[in-house]
Amino acid sequence: MRKLPSDLVTGFKSDKLPMHESAVKHVTGQAVYxxxxxxxxxxxxxxxxxxxxxxxxxxxxxxxxxxxxxxxxxxxxxxxxxxxxxxxxxxxxxxxxxxxxxxxxxxxxxxxxxxxxxxxxxxxxxxxxxxxxxxSTLHPKESLERQEFVLPTHTIQCGDAKAAMETAPHKIKSDIYIKGQExxxxxxxxxxxxxxxxxxxxxxxxxxxxxxxxxxxxxxxxxxxxxxxxxxxxxxxxxxxxxxxxxxxxxxxxxxxxxxxxxxxxxxxxxxxxxxTGKRHDFWNSYEVGFSAEGEIISAEYDMVGKCGCTADLSDGVVDRAMFHADNAYFLPNARISGYRGKTHTVSNTAFRGFGGPKGVLLAEAVIEEIACTVGKDALDVRKLNCYQEGKTKTPYGQDVEENVLLTLIEELEESSDYRARREAIREFNKQSPFLKKGLALTPVKFGISFTSKHLNQGGALVHVYTDGSVHISHGGTEMGQGLYTKVAQIVAKTFGIDYQRVNVSSTRTDKVPNASPTAASAGTDLNGMAALDAVVTIKGRLQEFAMEHFSIAADAFAITDDQVILGGETMSFPEFIKLAYMNRVSLSSTGFYKTPKIGYDRKAAKGRPFLYFSNGAAVSEVIVDTFTGEYKVTQVDILHDVGDSINSDIDIGQIEGAFVQGMGWLTTEELSWDEKGRITTNSPANYKIPTSADVPEKFNVKLFDRANSEESVYRSKAVGEPPLMLGISVWCALKDACASVCDYQFSPPLAVPATPEAVFYGMQAAQAFQSESQSKQKTEKDQAANL
Amino acid sequence: MKFLLNDKLIDDNTLPSDFTALRYLREERGLTGTKEGCASGDCGACTLLVGVIKEGELHYSTFNSCITPVQSLYGKHVVSVEYLSEFGGKASGGLHPAQQAMVEHHGSQCGFCTPGFVLSLAGLFENSQSSDKAIDRESVCDAISGNLCRCTGYRPIIDAGLDMVRTAKDAQFIELMSKNDNIKSQLLAFKEVEKPASLSNQSYLQPTTLAELLQVKTAHADAIMIAGGTDLMLENTQRFHDFGTLIDVSHVAELKQIQCNGTTLTLGASVTYSELEYFSKTRYPHIYNLLSRIASRQIRNRGTIGGNVANASPIADLPPLLLAFDADIQLLKIDGSTRTVNIADFYQGYKQTQLAKDEMIASFDVSLNKLAQFHRFYKVSKRMEDDISSVMLAVRFEVDNGHLTDVRLAFGGMAATPIRALKTEAALMGKVINDEQALLQTIDTLRSELMPLSDMRASSRYRLDMACNLIRKAWLELNGTDVVTFSGHALSESVLSLGNEITSQEGMTHA
CATH class of the missing domain: 3.90.1170.50 (Aldehyde oxidase/xanthine dehydrogenase, a/b hammerhead)
Structure with a gap:
């Protein structure tokens, strides 16, 4: 494993970016599945x-x-x-x-x-x-009652949650059932x-x-x-x-x-x-949160029960990650977070983009919405108050949030999305509009990058250079549309200093790279890109040695840039030079390897550093709701997302938009349904509805947060696959906000997950019931006062 | 079976009646660009273009090949993704404008849904270019309403659709398929040489006249009738049932007509949703709005009114509409005799109708008078596009001198059949139209009248609450209050800004 050569830290910003390596094959139907x-x-x-x-x-x-x-x-x-x-x-x-x-x-x-x-x-x-x-046991609540688990319970703690809860001026105690996703x-x-x-x-x-x-x-x-x-x-x-x-x-x-x-x-x-086949886990999360009159969280006690299904599958990691993300972007000075692996007689649930994380993040954001209504503040102010920042850096599991970017990112988006002015306009609209209500929410995400199983944080690659200067790259990562092959090819070309067109990607095979980790945890480029880079550096080292000897030049007189080999004062084309190296019996093939540094989580102590770094982002969503039916539309989305120094901004933006819409689908129209026998009734796209093009807002602004990764990731980029899925939570929070408008934001009504039109309708009904109750209470108090 | 597949003439009579176009392309022709995503017409990965000559002009539309019997394509030009780049290659250096735009806008990630999107966009390109209509966001979303993508979030695909005209220009792409005389003349030759009836084919019969239809139905009493097949074919592709002989009624000229005689609008049973949609666009905007919420573009191009009614699904959307207008159904017996049944008497139980084994639906008669009265259709579903109703209300009010003199409240999703709320209708009769008290009583009546089920689409409670609220919505509209009903179409700026609503109805007393 090597460090990045110092002449290669400029990143990909100025490069002409290649499109997805299969784009033409996709559109012509020639890509073979x-x-x-x-x-x-x-x-x-x-x-x-x-x-x-x-x-x-x-x-x-x-x-x-x-x-x-x-x-x-x-x-x-x-x-x-x-x-x-x-x-x-x-x-x-x-x-x-x-x-x-x-x-x-x-x-x-x-x-x-x-x-x-x-x-x-x-x-x-x-x-x-x-x-x-x-x-049979069909519901996670039942598995908790019957203590039927596929694996032992794990708890993360910091401070003294119980004692701190006693001191808190405000408390909320409630629970939320979060459904899974196909x-x-x-x-x-x-x-x-x-x-x-x-x-x-x-x-x-x-x-x-x-x-x-x-x-x-x-x-x-x-x-x-x-x-x-x-x-x-x-x-x-x-x-x-x-x-x-x-x-x-x-x-x-x-x-x-x-x-x-x-x-x-x-x-x-x-x-x-x-x-x-398994799906995203349902989670039944119960929570108690204590906070100050300002809305600053003092203590949090979370019990999170994952519906794992009939076997463990990957549920240990999934429930752990839900726990690791129950803080989301917010500092919890005192916390107890327990994760239960509920066993149910249903299909064994499995990995799904975010891997448990979304169930923690949604809990964190639901809590913020409720705190905001309780203390009478805009939810964004409560978010900023609690956000990890200078002096508030320790996560409940003991890792420090070293990069202090969240608040900056949130404020940049607050500004660029015109959040405050739109908030005012929406309040005004809702006051005057009896049938349609609007909602707005800005939610951040901080997502830990690395497999939480330490051994999986390794990558392998195999690079060959052929005598015509063409390059072949194999690595352990798989291509599922996310553009991994394209990015790794870019990394190989850039590290060599040659034209991208020389690099050929091939299928992933177990005889090329052995024992590879799954392409998961957003880590495909981090692991395989680094491994490919390592292989290229090895070959390049041999070429340099050969050049020094053959042309009697100093080490720093050798370089490959812009597809040209520089040999002191001379230049040579890459194919020419490679042919020469071959004739002089230089090995033109190498494996490469990478293992993620710094990480380690002590499960016994429930403390450590599970993640090399965090990917961050934030989204503002605006919705409009029909109060007759609970039907709604998402009218505008603004996203600012942190991918470090982007390797391919076109591909990264595609990942961000796609993940956002997938997350939005999870929380809106996609509803898994099971009957009382344990049979899944949503068994076809006729009754399970993922978003269509008409669900995507016309105003959909996505920008990259322009800052290099402070950790030494591949070309200082950051992982992108999973984190932006959780930006879809802004839509759910905006719907909750629209519901809360019905009772003038005095109360944040419970909103089911997913927030189908039915769920939004009953969210509004709950808000209205709260309003009627508090009005009649006020009236009674007034009458009593008058009578005195 | 005879049709033009890309640039090849296909002539094959060896396949079973229910063999799908998708399987034919993939398994028999090795054209694997067309994908199976669901085999139920819900995802669009199998989308193909089909060209037909209408009034001398060649028109292309999209359909789901996974639920379309290949034999139903007789005499048509079927276009798969493989053809587009070859065809476009004549002028553009390899790619059709839809393909080029998809590449440039990063419209593909995993690529599996991509050929379906490309064909939907290519169909839009053809239609807009041949009719000189601009492509806007609404038309792009309409064209791809039946295409699901799980990777991109659609934004780049929509942008690609909006940019096709530019990529065509850049590539100097000139020739449209619909203007290709070679294709046209090949299709015309079909019609002249051989009628699609091909009554000799024992498994898939395609009569073109009523007389032929009666003849084949008499000869094959047990044969299943198929029109668009958008529901029937699921038995074949999801439950793997084999069908035997099929009689395809979609070519019968008499069943394809929309006629108006001055007092009555007659809709042939084989009129597709798309045809009714285009017909109603300027004439009956509320019918048009409902149709835009039914299924997807691909399904609407194949599915027929007769099929939707005969299928007798309690959650179909057209039966409530026809109930609201008291439509008469013309039933045709194989001996050539006819009888008229009012739609209110047609449904007899779950999936049971008055239709006898030797009968078929010929047409629907709707009185123009009733069409001129106040009517609205409200569909509630989880998703705006291509979703089945949790509740659908079709309402018609006749108003005379400020009083309700006729009331129809017809529901889908509220009972085992499409149903009218007769007691509630009666309770509203004769009431002053702006009498809110009467309305509230009506809502009480409705709660005791209907007992909907809970299922994966909605709870019983929500269905009942919606039924009540939608009646209130209709009542508000009748009284001139402007309420917004979300449709498949984009929300206008005026909806999003204030001033569009009359604020006289204070408070929220729904449900």
């Missing part, structure tokens, strides 16, 4: 038979009719799996096929391989499965497994974590990891949903491919995907 690959003539297709009970023993399974269905080639149950049946990413409990019991509706019990997907889907319906139902990547889960001649397989996966697919495929087959090769060229969206969940498809396809000695494709139709 797994389902687009030509099929082999003998390829088989998979469907699984699914549990119809949330929690039950399996008494018997009769698959005779399934086997007899024309076109069915193979049918397997758990005992047919040659190796291990457990395909959990970290811990245990996730079974490729259920055995004697099921623990969620939709769990795979058996799998069918047939000559077409249609036949496989028709065949699975013919199974006869007899269950003996058991009592990923709805446009390309559903898919894998193709092709057996090789050595008893292993080649797996084409749509996965954010090819190394894990490789490891688990080896496990279920009972072969060595080296016998399995996994390749990922691109995903049609991931958002966390293909971090752990994609492995099941690779494993199932591999088992059937080995058994039948033919290629096998497992593609989940949308409805199976929505029923069988």
């Amino acid at each position: 797994i389902d687009d690959m030509p099929e082999w003539p003998n390829e088989l297709h998979v469907a699984t038979g699914k549990s119809t009970e949330a929690h039950a023993d399996i008494v018997s399974i009769n698959l005779d009719k399934v086997r007899a269905y024309p076109g069915v080639v193979d049918v397997i149950v758990q005992s047919d799996i040659p190796g291990e049946v457990d395909v959990s990413p970290v811990l245990s409990g996730d079974l490729l096929l259920a055995g004697d019991f099921v623990h969620f509706i939709g769990q795979s019990i058996f799998a069918v391989a047939a000559t077409s997907l249609r036949i496989a889907k028709q065949a699975v319906e013919l199974a006869e499965v007899v269950y003996k139902p058991r009592i 990923h709805f990547y446009l390309e559903g889960q898919i894998s193709v497994a092709v057996p090789n001649e050595d008893g292993g397989v080649l797996v084409y996966a749509s996965s954010q974590h090819p190394a894990e697919v490789q490891k688990l495929v080896a496990k279920v087959l009972g072969v060595s990891v080296a016998q399995v090769l996994v390749e990922v060229r691109r995903m049609g969206g991931g958002f966390g949903g293909k971090e752990s969940q994609a492995a099941v498809l690779g494993c199932m396809a591999a088992v059937l491919a080995i058994r039948n000695r033919c290629p096998v494709k497992y593609r989940m139709p949308r409805q199976d995907d929505m029923v069988q």
Whole structure:
């Protein structure tokens, strides 16, 4: 691992930025996704038979009719799996096929391989499965009551929350249920497994974590990891949903491919995907906050229960991150934050952009809105008062917020969005408008960058230079649309000093870079970009050594800039120089490696530095609500976001806008719904509504906060994938603000998450009820006073 | 099955009736640019363009290939993403203006939805250029209303749509598909040589006249009737049911007409939502506004009025509208006889209608008198675009001398069928139109009259509260109060600024 060469710290600002490496292929339909690959003539297709009970023993399974269905080639149950049946990413409990019991509706019990997907889907319906139902737990509240957890509870503390709470002049005690979110990547889960001649397989996966697919495929087959090769060229969206969940498809396809000695494709139709794969966790958060008359938080006690589903999956990290972000941008002098891993008999929930963080941040922002109404201040003033700043830098887990940028960023946005004048105008509008109400909110986000599992904070890369001067780069990161391949290619070109066009990106393969971490935690560029940079520096070092010897020049007489090799007074083209180096037997290939410095969190002490740095941002959202129905529109959004020194501002802005809209969707129209049996009723895009183009405000201003990362990240950039999702919380707060206008901001009414029109309608009803009550109270008091 | 696929003539009679256009392109032709995102017509990743000749001109529109039987494309020009760059390549160096604009504005991230967006935008480009209409934000959002993107947040895609004309100019892109004589003459040759009825094909029958329709329906008594297929095909693509013989009624000339005889407006059963939308735009703006909230552009291009009514879904949006106007349904029997049933008598229970096995819907008659009376349609759903109603109210008031002399309150989403609130209607009859007391009593009546269900779209409580509030909204509008109803269209500046509302109705007493 090396430091940035000093001549390379200028960043990418003045460069002509490349577009997404696949942009032309996307628009012409030439970009190949797994389902687009030509099929082999003998390829088989998979469907699984699914549990119809949330929690039950399996008494018997009769698959005779399934086997007899024309076109069915193979049918397997758990005992047919040659190796291990457990395909959990970290811990245990996730079974490729259920055995004697099921623990969620939709769990795979058996799998069918047939000559077409249609036949496989028709065949699975013919199974006869007899269950003996058991009592099921479907709600995180129930899991807390019954103390049913997938993992032990963890608590973070600072100061003395209980004692400080006693001293606080104001207190709010309440709770909020935050629903989860379906990923709805446009390309559903898919894998193709092709057996090789050595008893292993080649797996084409749509996965954010090819190394894990490789490891688990080896496990279920009972072969060595080296016998399995996994390749990922691109995903049609991931958002966390293909971090752990994609492995099941690779494993199932591999088992059937080995058994039948033919290629096998497992593609989940949308409805199976929505029923069988995990989602963002629901959280039930209860809170007590004590604060001063000014609205300064004195103490906070939070109990956060994640709905983990039937197994642990990645829930330990998800609930930890929810806890790490329950402060969001605000200093909590005294706090107790407990995170519970609730077990429910529902599909095991998983990673989703923000990884628990959004559930902490939303709690923090809901608390601020309520404090503001209680002390009669604009919520923005309460935010600024509590914001991390000089003298208020310690997080509840002990890491210092070293970069003091939040307040500056918030104030810059307050100014540029004209927040104060719009606030005045909105108050005026609401006074005069009986049927339509407007709301406004500015919310910040501070998001910790690094995997909270320390070992994952490593990246690997492989760089080759060919004799014509073309460069090939492989790294452990996967491309899901976020532009990682483009950014890493830029880093390689820049570090070499050569034209971007010379750099070729290729698919991510487990035989190029081993043991890679998932592309997750927003860390794709940080880890893989640094690893690629390291490899380039190694090759460049060799080239420099060669040049010094061959041309008898000093070390500093060698440079590569603007695609030219400078050798003292001479220059040479890059291909020419590379050819010369090759003829002189210089190694033109290198691996690169990076591990994130400084980090470490002591779980026992619940103190430490889980994050290398924080990415920051803020958004102002304005909404207009129809009081008859609770329907609303977002009319303006202004965002200022901190990506350090941007590597590709076009790509970064795309990430910010996309994340914002995804976060807005989570909190507005996207509502997961389950029936009393534990069956998900929102199982298709017909009843689960992600935002459309009409939901995006016409006034949508996004700017980058212009400041280099103070930590030594790759070209002083900052991670961008997840943090801006939480800027969507400004829409929820603006809707809450519009509701509060109904009672002249005396009270911030509870607003369900997501804030569907129904939720907003009842938020307004609650505000109106508060208003009527306080008016009648005032009247009674007046009457009593008059009577005296 | 015979149609023009990009630049190739397809002639293939080996496929099952329900084989979708999407599967045909991907599995039979290797045209994998078109994607399956949901196979239910909800995401638009499978969007294709279809060109048809109408009154001598070639018109292109979008449709969801995932729920469209490939055989329904007889005689049409089907355009997939692969064609655009080849076609555009003639003048522009490789990319169609829609593609070029998408690239320049960073309109793709993961790229999976992108070909669908490109085709929706290319369709908009064709239509705007051939009709000389400017492309504005509203038209872009309308064109992509059925395309979901999970990565970009849409802003760059909308910007790309707005910038297509510029990229076309820069690339000196001249030739429109709709002006391409070669395509035109190939399509015209179809019509002349062979009727699409192809009655010899045993699995997918496409009669073009009523007489032919009756003939094939007699010969294939068990065959399923299909028009747009936007709901029917879900049985095939979501539940994997095979259909057997299908009779496609969408080419029957008599069923495609909108006619007006001076007292009655007659809407043919095979009139699509889009056709009714364009027809009503200037004539019946409230009907137009409702249609813009129904499904997406792609679905509206295929779905028909007859299908929406015959399907008998309790959450369909057109039945309440027709109930509000007391529409008569003309039913046609295979022996050629007809009978008239009022829409109020048509629905008999959940998904049950008066339609006999040997009958079909021919048309709907709506009195022009009633169309001239006060009417409003309010749709409440979680999302503005392409969502199913939690509650829909269609209301008509006849006013004489300051009194309500006829009242229709028809709901979707409130019962097992589309339903009129008869007791509430009766309670309002004869009342003075600005009598708020009468209105409040009416709302009480409604609460005891309807008992809606709770489901994933809304709670029973909300549905009932909405029913009450929407009646109040209609009543306010009847009395001249300007209330805003959000539609799929952009909010105007005047809505966002003060002065648009009459503030005489103080307080919030809804629900």
